[in-house]
Amino acid sequence: MFGWEFPPNISGGLGTACLGITKSLSAFPEIELTFVVPKTYGNEPVENIRLIGANEIDLIASKIKVERLCGPHTFLSIKSGILPYIDPEDYKKICKPIEKSETAETNRLLQSIEFTGKYHPDLMTEIYNFSVVAEYIAKQGNYDIIHAHDWLTFPAGILAKKVTGKPLLIHVHATDFDRGGGKANPAVFEIERAGMEAADGIIAVSNHTSKTIQDKYGISPSKLFTVHNGVEPFTFDIKPRTSLKKKIKTVTFLGRITTQKGPRFFIEVAQKILARMKNVEFVMAGDGDLLNTMKDCVLRLGISDKFHFPGFLIGKQVKELLTRSDVYIMPSISEPFGISPLEAMYLKVPVIISKQSGVSEVINHAIKLDFWDTEAIADTVYSILTRPAIRKMMIKEGAMEARKINWETSASKLVDIYKLFLAA
Amino acid sequence: MMMINTTKIYLCAKIHIPVILRNFRFFEINNSNSDYHDKSIDYLVKKLCQDNLLPFFETIRNLTIESDFRFKAGVSISGIALKLLQNIAPHVIKVLEGLKKLNCIEFLSEPWSHSMIAFANEETLERQINLHDETIHYLFGSIPDVFILHSPVCPEKIINTILNYGKKAVFANSNHIGQEKIKQNENKNNSPRSSERIYLIHHILSQILQDMDPNAKGQQLTDFASFVLNNIKIHSEDSNLLIFIYNPAQIKSPFNEHLAAAWKMIMNQILSKPEYKFCAPSEISKTVRPLLIKHKLTAKEGRPIKLPTDLWHKNVLQKHALQQQFIINKAIKDCCRSSLVEEWNLIQDMENLYYMNNQFFSEEYHKTHFNPFNSPYLAYTNYMNILADFASRLKNKSHPVNSQVLSHNEFA
Known part of the structure; x- marks a missing residue:
């Protein structure tokens, strides 16, 4: 299995999903799982799986020809500032000039490749180098299935399939159309399409994503399987929920502050609520290319005193924010799945989600609205904040529902898909 | 000479068209100038009349005339439905008027609003019944004397109010009133008159009729008619009176020619049996035994029966x-x-x-x-x-x- 990140060293939902999947798959006695990432840090919660960092591979011992790395290859020639979660055009505006020392160049004198495992500007080089090392790793073991998570690892999957002849399953957690708010970067699109065409089976995290794959990439539905994500139970101590009678109500947005996630709509909702209610604060947690634009926007609207921008939160900080939230809103323009609303529901927070999200396919006790319909979103926020009946019912039923959506179910479906390809 | 025990069958059509409320946002509270109604109601009412109500009434008319007036039906229509029909589809009111004149139908009494709040207290209920009775009288020339209770919530004393108000009888859903209450009444003997005048709607038979397959034809249709007849036979062992409710607006398709044919086949089969007799609501008398239904489903085991409880007042x-x-x-x-x-x-x-x-x-x-x-x-x-x-x-x-x-x- 090839992935790009693994908790706690993550930048987005991909790592969280990979942890959930691997953890649940490892419970199946018939499965031996090797998970390969560009870089390991030593602090990963690994149990019953073999975690390999591509940076650990000894180039001399492996006899990987150094010429294959960073050579005059198509991938290497794209020295763009593409990040998987940021629109490349927007990135150019905010990205600092790439300093040579910051790039992850292969040191030809060293024995291994110093992968960063980050979404850095020289990402295309790293993706290619990762695929070369992945090919080597695939040759060493006797694997039955190759499973690659998202476009960053598709080249690795393709090469691994080529050298082993084993079935390739690619797992699409998001497409570039989702990340780009409807537009796709041509280079990323090509990698995604190549992966989809080379794959024997494509696992989409929702029917919403499955449809995007069919419509935008022209892939036959016969290759597609939908396996919805789950939510990881919280194991550490969570402070009790803040009293429902607290004077200042908190409405929360949690995600990358990018076009895809619809932060502008969150601000529009806030504006409408604040025109009617004064005892409400809005928290926009996350980082992204639109962060400063959003800060300017609330300043311009004269509601900055009601807004908080705590930046990128991780682990316990996320849980702490959610436990003091009265409403969670996910107004994404396009969301392949969206695990965080499930986490909010798990933590007894009423949730409003965009209809254009994969998670809306598996939950009933969230309010589902069009991301652009800020009047309707504001209306339901008002209702939840002022009417105990709806708040109590959403909290109770939502938490019960979230507990039923787990990674075990997802893993079980994946095992069935593996069996299908092993039997073929 | 052999005596045949006759089971009286009261078939009632329930017609209710709710007003659809428009999207009303929180910032309009205290600021609204317009009404609460959705403009799409005109289109929906016209479509409902065309696809369901008019073909259903036509079937009722044909059945009555072809059976030489042995087929009889009651109509329960809410005040709201009457108002909407008057405003949007007045020709349907004319059709109802025609059916009434021909003695094909008889109207039932109910509160003007199709609401639970109508039963909030005696004063509200009286006002609502009055308004409905007056509307029926104004449009069709008579005041109904049998009351039909649709509300899932109804305090026991309210039943007495209805009966004291001069209504001859009350048709009520067994799930709404609860057989226990009726039994208690009988046992305590504290309101014998009330319990004698409450007649329970048979929700199992009503549901069977309501769930009729709109595409059934040929052998399938014959089988279904036998199934209905068999159930009537089984349930008439418990009582010499059966009340069915049918809602032509709440079927999953238009009231098409297949449904019309099915209705004719089933009703004609009932009419052909001397042991069954269709009655108009006003024909209810003390000679019939109030029904305490033993809810059993002996045919087609496993067929899901939806009980009309909890749909309005649960969460x-x-x-x-x-x-x-x-x-x-x-x-x-x-x-x-x-x-x-x-x-x-x-x-x-x-x-x-x-x-x-x-x-x-x-x-x-x-x-x-x-x-x-x-x-x-x-x-x-x-x-x-x-x-x-x-x-x-x-x-x-x-x-x-x-x-x-x-x-x-x-x-x-």
Whole structure:
């Protein structure tokens, strides 16, 4: 299995999903799982799986020809500032000039490749180098299935399939159309399409994503399987929920502050609520290319005193924010799945989600609205904040529902898909 | 000479068309100038009349005439439905008038509003019955003397109010009244007159008829007719009276020619049996035994029977909305503005509570049952906004609504 990140060293939902999947798959006695990432840090919660960092591979011992790395290859020639979660055009505006020392160049004198495992500007080089090392790793073991998570690892999957002849399953957690708010970067699109065409089976995290794959990439539905994500139970101590009678109500947005996630709509909702209610604060947690634009926007609207921008939160900080939230809103323009609303529901927070999200396919006790319909979103926020009946019912039923959506179910479906390809 | 025990069959068509409330946002509360109604109602009413009501009435007319008036039916139609038909499809009122003149149908009495709040207290109920009776009298020339109870919530003393009001009998759903209550009444012997005049609607047989396959034909249709007849036979062992309710507006397709054919086949088979007799509601008499249904389903084991309980008054959203209705209802009795009272009669419809029911969390149920809202939460939010605005209008234009009683800050 090839992935790009693994908790706690993550930048987005991909790592969280990979942890959930691997953890649940490892419970199946018939499965031996090797998970390969560009870089390991030593602090990963690994149990019953073999975690390999591509940076650990000894180039001399492996006899990987150094010429294959960073050579005059198509991938290497794209020295763009593409990040998987940021629109490349927007990135150019905010990205600092790439300093040579910051790039992850292969040191030809060293024995291994110093992968960063980050979404850095020289990402295309790293993706290619990762695929070369992945090919080597695939040759060493006797694997039955190759499973690659998202476009960053598709080249690795393709090469691994080529050298082993084993079935390739690619797992699409998001497409570039989702990340780009409807537009796709041509280079990323090509990698995604190549992966989809080379794959024997494509696992989409929702029917919403499955449809995007069919419509935008022209892939036959016969290759597609939908396996919805789950939510990881919280194991550490969570402070009790803040009293429902607290004077200042908190409405929360949690995600990358990018076009895809619809932060502008969150601000529009806030504006409408604040025109009617004064005892409400809005928290926009996350980082992204639109962060400063959003800060300017609330300043311009004269509601900055009601807004908080705590930046990128991780682990316990996320849980702490959610436990003091009265409403969670996910107004994404396009969301392949969206695990965080499930986490909010798990933590007894009423949730409003965009209809254009994969998670809306598996939950009933969230309010589902069009991301652009800020009047309707504001209306339901008002209702939840002022009417105990709806708040109590959403909290109770939502938490019960979230507990039923787990990674075990997802893993079980994946095992069935593996069996299908092993039997073929 | 052999005596045949005759089972009397009362077939009642239930016609109710709710007013669909428009999207009403929170920022309109205290600021609204227009009414609460969705403009799409015109189209929906016209379509319903064309696809369901008119073909159904035509079937009733044909059955009555072809059977030489041995087939009889009652019609329960709400005041709201009558008002909408008068405004949007007056030709349907003419059709009903024609059927009444021909003695094909007989109307039943009920509260003007199709609501639970109509049963809030004796005063409200009397006002509502009066209004409905007057409307029926104005349109069709007679006052119905049998009352039909649709509300899932009805305090026991209210039943007595209805009977004391001069109604000959009450047709009630067994799930709503509860057989235990009737048994208790009989045992205590404290209101024998009441219990003798309550007749329970047979919800199992009603459901079987309601769920008829609109595409059944040939052998399938013959089998279904036998199934219905068999069930009538089984259930008539418990009583010499069976009351069915059929809602032509609540079937999953238009009332098409297959359904019309099915109806004719089933009713003609019943008519051909000397042991069964169709009766008009007014023909109810003390000679028939009040029905205490033993709910058994002996044919087609496993067939799901949907019990008409809990659809209006189960979850906290419904309970809260009903509580607010009670508060407004209490306040409106002192209101002298007829436009507000009229508006209240329309918006108190219990369909608004039905749209909040838990079944609508299921996508499958949502696909097969009409609901203008995507989820019970949205139905609740919209309705509560409307109630909040109405309460505010009531407070401003008439007797003040006690803001302490209204528990939410939106009313303050």
